[in-house]
């Protein structure tokens with residue numbers, strides 16, 4: 001391993017500041033010289049990072065690389081702690097046939113047709129949020145718009161009452177930001193405990209008084225067919241709430257930031273709205289919100305290229321790196337909203353059986369959010385120099401998003 005490769009592997013393992021600011025030079029180095037790279041992350045579990053497109057796509061669908069956390073429970077306990085593991089008994093952390101059963105139960109709620117029926121309400125929420133944004137003073141677009149929009153949408157879909165959303169969001173934010181120290185893990189356990197207690201109480205309430213929402217539907221299905229046990233139901237709520245707002249909120253921020261810093265392409269999108277769907281796919285490729293939060297583990301010794309990933313190791317697929325692989329995408333570091341063939345090619349929503357359940361919803365939210373924002377505020381500009389628009393400091397490079405996005 002060359003010095004440069006060692007440095008890149010260390011930066012990725014520790015989530016160093018320069019790497020958080022721009023992970024792409026590190027990924028370029030690893031793709032070239034250590035495409036299946038052994039990391040030394042702070043949690044101490046043997047971990048391999050996959051950075052090339054072809055390997056990434058194959059790994060996401062390889063049945064030997066499992067998502068079933070029960071098959072490597074000790075490792076997951078070490079990394080995430082007991083309280084997280086208790087919340088993760090859901091489709092995201094399971095393999096077929098359990099995965100197929102759990103995903104099928106919620107699948108119909110996320111079909112493109114069902115999602116299309118949400119359009120008027122998503123537009124209304126967007127309009128209301130933007131009405132509240134002042135035009136005279138700088139605002140931070142993340143807390144005032146990018147976060148509340150997907151949060152309100154997923155809470156309404158699940159059936160979390162308005163007055164209880166802020167608290168749920170606060171606990172989710174704590175979970176997303178904690179690291180591996182003892183103090184961090186204690187904080188994490190408190191937040192996850194609060195979420196569990198809340199979900200248990202909410203499920204009991206809906207069981208007494210069903211309303212017109214996804215949770216009430218899930219309870220009915222559970223009672224009629226025994227399709228999900230109580231732990232799975234609670235964990236499903238958790239994955240929908242967390243995956244359903246963080247990722248989309250960060251992506252709205254990344255999209256606005258990249259369009260504001262590529263003003264000519266923003267002008268093109270505004271002049272021709274038909275370019276928007278492809279622009280969104282390019283944003284997901286170029287600066288998607290999931291960097292490598294694709295935790296898996298090897299069920300047996302697996303050789304990829306010349307590297308043996310020993311049985312039991314954690315495997316992280318760096319979709320952010322795969323999406324910038326020059327073997328797959330021409331001039332991958334160029335942001336180009338007219339790039340062709342993106343939707344079926346980029347890995348920003350994953351691939352295979354765990355392909356993002358919420359992709360149709362995320363795409364719809366993105367379209368409405370960006371169209372409405374730029375129509376309403378065509379002269380919107382960053383209100384702070386780029387270095388103040390800091391990229392997230394998370395304990396490991398799982399998500400990519402901004403800490404704040406001041407605009408005027």
Ligand code: HEM
Nearest residue numbers: 091092243244247248251290294349350354356357358362
């Ligand atoms: C899975 C990305 C929005 C729910 C995934 C995966 C990715 C992803 C990469 C695969 C993870 C893996 O294979 O390990 C994103 C991005 C989003 C987004 C970038 C926003 C832009 C949403 C929304 C929901 C959602 C709005 C709504 C409910 C899920 C669920 C899974 C998933 C439940 C697990 C699917 C399974 O295991 O079968 N997402 N997601 N996501 N996503 Fe999303």
